[in-house]
Amino acid sequence: MTIHVKNMVCNRCITVVEQELKSLGLHPEKITLGEVALKETSLSEEQQKQLDAALTKNGFERIDDRKARIIEHVKNTIIQKIHHTDRVSRKFNWSKVLADEAHYEYNYLSNLFSSMEGITLEQYIIRQKIERVKELLFYDELTLSEIADKLGYSSVAHLSAQFKKLTGLTPSELKKSRAIEHPRKPLDTVH
Structure with a gap:
C-alpha cells in the first residue's frame, strides 16, 4: 500500500519517517519525498491513529485527499529541482x-495550486529559488554570478531584483549583514 506524507522535503525527513514506521512495526519497502510504499496491504484503524500521531510528532502529516497529494507532489518536485540538483x-x-511529473495538464496544476495554496506556482518557484540563494550566500562558496547561473537566472540583475522584492534587501546587503531578520526558512514553510 502507498501512503502520502506532507512536509517530507529532505533526506533527513525520509530517515525520520522510516524510523517511525519501523518503530510501529510497519515494513517500508520504498520511501521517497512525500510517498511511502509499505509491504502491508492495509492498516487497521489503530495503526492509522498510531501512524498519524508519530508523523504529527515529527512535523509530518498523512495526506488522504487526492488534490492535496497532487499539490504535495508538485511542491516536492520543485524542491527537488531547486535544492537538490547541481544546476x-x-x-x-x-x-x-x-506536467510530466504529476501526469496532469499544467493549467490544471496551476489553477489547483493557486486555489489551494493562495499563491501561484510561479510565485512558489521564485520563493524556493530565493531560499536557495540565501543558502548559497551563507555558504559563501559561489559568486553571485555563479549562483544566478546555477539557478537558471538570465542575469545577476534579474536574480537581485527578485531577491530584493521578496526580502527587502539585495543579495549583497544580506550577505554583508547576515541579517537575523532574514533567516533561511524551512523548505516546507515557504509560501
Missing part, C-alpha cells in the same frame, strides 16, 4: 516538467 538550466521548462 537549473535557463531553458528549464517548469510547466513541462511539472
Whole structure:
C-alpha cells in the first residue's frame, strides 16, 4: 500500500519517517519525498491513529485527499529541482516538467495550486529559488554570478531584483549583514 506524507522535503525527513514506521512495526519497502510504499496491504484503524500521531510528532502529516497529494507532489518536485540538483538550466521548462511529473495538464496544476495554496506556482518557484540563494550566500562558496547561473537566472540583475522584492534587501546587503531578520526558512514553510 502507498501512503502520502506532507512536509517530507529532505533526506533527513525520509530517515525520520522510516524510523517511525519501523518503530510501529510497519515494513517500508520504498520511501521517497512525500510517498511511502509499505509491504502491508492495509492498516487497521489503530495503526492509522498510531501512524498519524508519530508523523504529527515529527512535523509530518498523512495526506488522504487526492488534490492535496497532487499539490504535495508538485511542491516536492520543485524542491527537488531547486535544492537538490547541481544546476537549473535557463531553458528549464517548469510547466513541462511539472506536467510530466504529476501526469496532469499544467493549467490544471496551476489553477489547483493557486486555489489551494493562495499563491501561484510561479510565485512558489521564485520563493524556493530565493531560499536557495540565501543558502548559497551563507555558504559563501559561489559568486553571485555563479549562483544566478546555477539557478537558471538570465542575469545577476534579474536574480537581485527578485531577491530584493521578496526580502527587502539585495543579495549583497544580506550577505554583508547576515541579517537575523532574514533567516533561511524551512523548505516546507515557504509560501
